[in-house]
Amino acid sequence: MADKYRCGKCWKTFDDDKLKVLPGVRCPYCGYDIIYMIRKPTIKVIKAT
Template sequence: MYKCWKCRKTVKDLDQSFVRCPYCGCRVLFKERQPIAKEVKAD
């Protein structure tokens, strides 16, 4: 799932050949991250 930078709406399906927000037409999208922090073991 992606989020539009301009209108902040969630975009679920993207056409692989054309990346654009279907609501406002903005071409800047960013991937939504999970709110859970990952724990990494460092030795």
């Protein structure tokens, strides 16, 4: 599962494969250098015994 990222300026979301194309961590849309990583909540399986 790939992590998602969100730009701190234009708030667009993008995958980490778009992030790897650019040198350093920058928004591929506006070039802003503050990026938030969005982690999807993991689904835990709870067994009721």
